[in-house]
Amino acid sequence: MFYHVLSCIFVGNMFFLTSKQRQPIMTFSEPSMHDQILSTAKSLFIQQGYHGLAMRQIAETLGVTKAALYYHFKNKEELFMVILESYLDEMETGLDRILAVQGTCRDQIRKFVECILSQPAEERAIIRLASQEIGQVSPVVRKAFARVYHEKFIGKVESILQTGIDRGEFRPAQAEIATHALLGIM
Secondary structure: OOEEEEEEEEEOOEEEEEEEEEOOOOOOOOOOHHHHHHHHHHHHHHHHOOOOOOHHHHHHHHOOOHHHHHHHOOOHHHHHHHHHHHHHHHHHHHHHHHHHOOOOHHHHHHHHHHHHHOOOHHHHHHHHHHHHHHHHOOHHHHHHHHHHHHHHHHHHHHHHHHHHHHOOOOOOOOHHHHHHHHHHHO
C-alpha cells in the first residue's frame, strides 16, 4: 500500500505542486468482517444460546445482510462450531505451554486453573456454552466436536491428572472423573 506525499515548491513567482509515492510507516485497519462476525456471534450465542439465536439477529446487530454472513459461514451450525473450536485452539496452546514447563503435576494443574480463572467471563462462558448447547447441532458435527474437545482440552487435563496419580502426587482416583469434577468447580 502506498500513498502520495504532496509538496509545494515556489520558484520565483511560480507555484508547483509535486507528488512522491511513499509507503506508510504504520497502517491501522479495522477487524475483518469475518472477525467481527465471530466476535458478535460469540456474544449473542452466550446471551441467547444456540437455539435462541437466528442468523438474522447476528446480521442486524452487525448492520449487514444475511447474505454477508452466509458468504463467510455456510450456516449457523458452522459459525457456532468455529467459535467453539477457536476457543479450544486457545486452550490447547495454553495447556501445551503448561505441559512444556518442567514441574510437578500439582504445579501444572495450579497453572491450568489460574489460566482458566484469569480469562474474562465471556471467554470462560464459551466452554459452558459448548456443554449446554452442543446437543443442538447435528449428530455428525457433535461427534466430530467431541473428538476435538477431548484431543485439545479434556484429554490433556486428564493426562496431567493421571500422571499425578501415577506419581503419587494425587490420591488414587479415576482421572476422567477427576477431570470433570475439576472443570465443574471452575
